[in-house]
Amino acid sequence: MLKRSTTGKSLSAAEKRLWSAAQVTAFVAALAVIAGLLVYPDWTLRLAWFGVVPLLPASFLINAGLWRGLCPIATANTLGAQDGGRILHGKTLQILLVVGMMLLIVLIAGRRLVLNTQGPVLAGLLLAIVAAAFVLGRVFRSKAGFCNSLCPVLPVEKLYGQSPLLYVRNPRCVPCDLCSTDGCLDIDPVRAVAPKTRPLDWMKTPFGLFSVAFPGVILGYFLTSDYPAAGAAALATSIFGGGLASLVLLGAGTALVSTVFHLPVRKVVATLGALSIGTYYWFAAPASVAAFGGADLLGTVLRAALMALVSVWLVVAIRRAA
Numbered sequence: 183m184l185k186r187s188t189t190g191k192s193l194s195a196a197e198k199r200l201w202s203a204a205q206v207t208a209f210v211a212a213l214a215v216i217a218g219l220l221v222y223p224d225w226t227l228r229l230a231w232f233g234v235v236p237l238l239p240a241s242f243l244i245n246a247g248l249w250r251g252l253c254p255i256a257t258a259n260t261l262g263a264q265d266g267g268r269i270l271h272g273k274t275l276q277i278l279l280v281v282g283m284m285l286l287i288v289l290i291a292g293r294r295l296v297l298n299t300q301g302p303v304l305a306g307l308l309l310a311i312v313a314a315a316f317v318l319g320r321v322f323r324s325k326a327g328f329c330n331s332l333c334p335v336l337p338v339e340k341l342y343g344q345s346p347l348l349y350v351r352n353p354r355c356v357p358c359d360l361c362s363t364d365g366c367l368d369i370d371p372v373r374a375v376a377p378k379t380r381p382l383d384w385m386k387t388p389f390g391l392f393s394v395a396f397p398g399v400i401l402g403y404f405l406t407s408d409y410p411a412a413g414a415a416a417l418a419t420s421i422f423g424g425g426l427a428s429l430v431l432l433g434a435g436t437a438l439v440s441t442v443f444h445l446p447v448r449k450v451v452a453t454l455g456a457l458s459i460g461t462y463y464w465f466a467a468p469a470s471v472a473a474f475g476g477a478d479l480l481g482t483v484l485r486a487a488l489m490a491l492v493s494v495w496l497v498v499a500i501r502r503a504a
């Protein structure tokens with residue numbers, strides 16, 4: 183039976199105050215966004231999708247723990263947590279992780295279908311997710327029921343947070359509560375994405391399949407439009423078809439290159455992560471600038487800066503993997 187860890191130094195009083203203030207601020211900001219989606223939907227949707235959300239992937243490159251420490255949904259999850267909650271591991275955890283990956287891809291398609299344009303629908307979804315995270319916190323220990331299993335953001339936190347550029351202290355689990363230790367991102371970002379195995383074996387795991395399919399999902403998202411400009415079938419084909427094409431083509435290419443060059447799995451995962459986030463910012467950077475009326479040149483500069491960040495991150499990740 184797992185025992186609770188006693189390792190991990192407690193946060194100082196100043197660190198606790200700082201994190202608590204930041205968490206309360208983030209939670210209040212999230213409530214304000216939800217209210218804004220109901221009262222000023224157009225403006226708030228623009229702020230959310232073109233201002234706030236695009237910051238997250240870059241923050242994961244720096245350290246996914248930054249967002250995991252602040253995230254209002256994680257705050258709801260840990261507020262609900264109580265002593266004696268169930269731990270998650272083994273097959274149940276693996277199934278919930280797969281559900282989280284599928285939820286992410288469905289939500290990406292949902293953005294095009296309704297979430298990019300209908301503020302009240304997005305507000306309702308966010309409220310439902312916050313409530314679900316709280317309830318799951320009552321049942322499962324610490325972050326096991328949501329943040330470390332079902333959360334649809336977790337797959338990208340793992341993919342982009344596998345080789346953090348900076349150290350950030352995990353403020354929520356001190357000491358670790360052993361809630362879901364199989365591949366916990368907060369304990370070991372490398373082991374969370376790439377257990378010691380051969381690339382071909384890793385690619386057959388759920389996270390391996392997701393990592394290979396995800397660049398195509400992102401490309402498919404940006405190559406289509408919001409409903410109804412694009413019909414429901416067309417946008418589903420672009421996003422899900424993009425994922426499928428990526429799974430087959432990028433999967434075959436990755437298998438070939440990793441076999442011929444005897445690449446270690448960590449290099450493969452880092453390259454796939456860089457490909458996904460690079461594809462995302464190629465489109466998202468100019469789109470964000472344009473959404474707030476910025477000049478095309480500014481969009482190009484922002485895109486170049488983010489490509490530089492992704493390149494630096496990839497070089498660091500590859501070096502660490504050597």
Ligand code: SF4
Pocket residue numbers: 324325326330354355357358359360361362363366367368369
């Ligand atoms: S560090 Fe990971 S396993 Fe430990 S309590 Fe936090 S989320 Fe759970």
